[in-house]
Amino acid sequence: MVGLSLSFLIRQELKRSNKKITGHLYNVVITSHGLIIIFFILMPTLIGGFGNYFIPLILGGPDLVFSRMNNLSLWLLPSGFILLVISIRVEGGSGTSWVLYPPLRTEGHYGSSVELRIFSLHVAGVSSLIGSFNFITTCLIIKEPFRLETLVLFIWTLILTTFLLILSLPVLARGITMLLRDRDINSTFFDVSGGGNALLYQHLFWFFGHPEVYILVLPAFGIIRHVTINLTGKVNVDSYLGIVYSILRIGLIGCVVWAHHIYITGIDADSRAYFTAATIVIAIPTGIKVFTWLLTLSESNINHIDPVLLWVFGFIFIFTFGGVTGVLLRNAVLDITVHDTYFVVGHFHYVLRIGAVFGIFTGIFNYWPYVSGLSYDKLKGLGFFYMFFIGVNITFFPIHLVGIQGIPRKYKSLPDKYKFWVNVRTFGSIISLISIIFFIVLLIDVISSYRLLKNCNTVETMLEIKLNRRRHTFVLPFCMYL
Numbered sequence: 001m002v003g004l005s006l007s008f009l010i011r012q013e014l015k016r017s018n019k020k021i022t023g024h025l026y027n028v029v030i031t032s033h034g035l036i037i038i039f040f041i042l043m044p045t046l047i048g049g050f051g052n053y054f055i056p057l058i059l060g061g062p063d064l065v066f067s068r069m070n071n072l073s074l075w076l077l078p079s080g081f082i083l084l085v086i087s088i089r090v091e092g093g094s095g096t097s098w099v100l101y102p103p104l105r106t107e108g109h110y111g112s113s114v115e116l117r118i119f120s121l122h123v124a125g126v127s128s129l130i131g132s133f134n135f136i137t138t139c140l141i142i143k144e145p146f147r148l149e150t151l152v153l154f155i156w157t158l159i160l161t162t163f164l165l166i167l168s169l170p171v172l173a174r175g176i177t178m179l180l181r182d183r184d185i186n187s188t189f190f191d192v193s194g195g196g197n198a199l200l201y202q203h204l205f206w207f208f209g210h211p212e213v214y215i216l217v218l219p220a221f222g223i224i225r226h227v228t229i230n231l232t233g234k235v236n237v238d239s240y241l242g243i244v245y246s247i248l249r250i251g252l253i254g255c256v257v258w259a260h261h262i263y264i265t266g267i268d269a270d271s272r273a274y275f276t277a278a279t280i281v282i283a284i285p286t287g288i289k290v291f292t293w294l295l296t297l298s299e300s301n302i303n304h305i306d307p308v309l310l311w312v313f314g315f316i317f318i319f320t321f322g323g324v325t326g327v328l329l330r331n332a333v334l335d336i337t338v339h340d341t342y343f344v345v346g347h348f349h350y351v352l353r354i355g356a357v358f359g360i361f362t363g364i365f366n367y368w369p370y371v372s373g374l375s376y377d378k379l380k381g382l383g384f385f386y387m388f389f390i391g392v393n394i395t396f397f398p399i400h401l402v403g404i405q406g407i408p409r410k411y412k413s414l415p416d417k418y419k420f421w422v423n424v425r426t427f428g429s430i431i432s433l434i435s436i437i438f439f440i441v442l443l444i445d446v447i448s449s450y451r452l453l454k455n456c457n458t459v460e461t462m463l464e465i466k467l468n469r470r471r472h473t474f475v476l477p478f479c480m481y482l
Contacts, residue, residue, distance in 0.1 A: 002036055011395075011425060019412060019413065023095075024095050027410065030410060031093075031094065031097055042360075045360050050219060051131075064138045066137065072130055073128075076123050076130070094109045094113035096117070106191070118179065129166065135159075135162045139159050153247075157247060160247055164211040171208050172205065179201065220362070221289060224312055224362060225289075228297060228312060239292045263275075276330055293316060307384075311365055314389050315362055323351065325343070377445070391428050391432035391433075393428070
């Protein structure tokens with residue numbers, strides 16, 4: 001709700017002709033919105049939430065192997081979030097953008113707000129690392145023998161996600177630590193006058209930043225695959241192996257394409273050619289997954305409209321559209337033209353923010369009845385999907401039309417000729433906000449009405465039938481007892 005409120009505040013400020021907040025405060029809101037969405041909504045939900053619950057359930061273990069590490073990983077998250085919220089108010093906040101580029105971060109912001117943000121990222125990073133070690137150790141210990149043909153694809157995506165976290169998070173930690181030293185103890189890692197190089201930070205950050213995209217999206221891929229199997233009842237070994245290898249290729253190639261984010265810095269022509277080609281190649285395994293999902297759904301006998309099915313199609317549409325704009329941006333010439341414009345904002349919102357959120361809602365609507373034993377109103381579920389889908393597309397699709405004309409991002413005053421698109425986007429954000437409130441009301445209604453499913457199967461029984469896993473103790477969550 002905090003991240004969504006900040007997003008809505010951005011939209012309202014852009015709509016006003018007489019601005020209410022200063023440019024610095026506007027940048028503070030943008031920075032806080034980005035960090036909250038990425039590090040405190042998407043990562044904890046897709047990896048920590050779904051992974052914590054379903055890894056032991058699918059593999060047949062009682063729990064994750066290191067329960068106290070799991071508890072530490074949990075409580076570090078609110079600690080980091082509190083630091084981030086405090087940084088908004090300390091000394092006017094820091095409008096550094098979520099990438100924290102120097103020298104703006106070392107020379108343009110002198111208060112302690114930047115330090116609080118860096119500490120917040122450190123705490124969130126330690127939480128993710130602890131959880132990653134716990135997840136991957138659980139998968140290796142419980143699953144014996146470790147056979148490719150018997151491992152659920154959702155587990156494959158989480159294993160690769162934890163590997164990418166362990167690989168990339170220390171690089172980010174090193175970069176922001178060097179930034180902290182430049183600010184506080186007069187080191188010159190990124191100061192040219194002392195022999196440093198500001199571009200070093202960009203390489204360190206984006207070596208984390210591009211795998212971060214797949215860290216957020218890969219668990220959603222696993223959820224979509226699991227849901228399509230549940231909806232259709234079809235498990236094709238050939239498509240299974242193809243998706244497994246495509247996931248592995250995505251993880252491998254995703255670690256070596258980071259510099260397509262920094263074409264504008266003047267890297268040499270050979271490097272541009274390599275990163276352009278590598279970014280094109282990464283679209284191939286991504287397309288394999290999309291076409292496999294569509295083929296699986298097309299061969300099914302689904303003859304009714306279900307909210308879960310609509311969320312699957314919504315995710316495929318959103319992610320495919322965002323991926324197409326990403327393929328456009330892989331070209332160095334076009335990327336330089338639209339760099340730091342609203343076109344880039346539209347691209348990563350479609351892939352990273354909306355795509356991952358659609359994966360979250362797909363998992364919620366698919367697993368909720370099996371986890372809690374409570375059924376939700378299908379008509380209200382359909383209403384929420386249509387409201388949210390229409391709202392986010394009205395909000396973010398016009399960004400591409402404005403950005404392709406060169407309008408830069410992070411500006412709170414746009415030319416008057418774009419006022420129509422600003423108003424359209426504001427209307428879409430209002431619909432999105434209303435849909436989220438409607439979703440919360442839907443959950444409260446489900447829990448309070450206590451509509452038990454007829455012939456309800458728990459996740460344990462469902463996975464035993466679908467995935468041939470052995471039975472083990474299953475405890476219903478607290479919502480059963482409210």
